[in-house]
Amino acid sequence: MARREFTKTTKREALKRSGGLCEAVGEWYGLQGGQRCNAPLSYGVEFDHIDLDANSKDNSLENCAAVCIDCHRVKTFGHDIPVAAKTRRQQDKARGIKKRKSSLSHPYLKKKLSGEVVDLRTGEVVSR
Template sequence: MSRRRSEFPGKIRAAAFERAKGCCEECGVSIRPGNGPEYDHRIPDALGGEPTLDNCAVLCRSCHGAKTAKEDVPRIAKAKRVQRGHINAKPKPTRPIPGSRNHHLKRKVGGGTVPRWKD
């Protein structure tokens, strides 16, 4: 069961922008309309990050996109894979490996193939 994404309230956004002094906290560029500000969870919301001032980062659009793509998405995907492994809910492979026991063809020692079972 997934929970709703928690956005930062207006008071926290205002305090974070004041703390950053109108600049990106990652690269230091001055934030203007068109390149931000974007408010990012330092610990991603999907990994339990709360919408607090300590967890809020003021970023420009390019830094936010880079952080999300290079750090957040892989971390969240790994956490989901680990969780599925712990509860034994890994997805079944969609196609069996040729020659394996699950494949519909069986390889003979002489090099030919025969049906493994009849449909």
């Protein structure tokens, strides 16, 4: 289940609290520890969950940060997406769900750009 978004009221209050400046703080956002970005939010604002739990359902003002687009991108791609992917892999492993093996997982088969699958030992086309 995906987490819900912040309400309009929460977003308005977070933006008001920020004073129009990015509230991103620390290494998650690509900054030095304890450093705040303070970029003007006039170029765009996004609202980020402060709680680092990928499955957080806390949509309160205390868990909402008004951040600039650049800081949000750094945290999303550098932390949030990898952590969520790792969580899914761990859950799948615990449930016995395995990754589907490709039909080309055999070490002697190679797919050419033309789409043909060739057996490297014999040079024969196995499929088109």
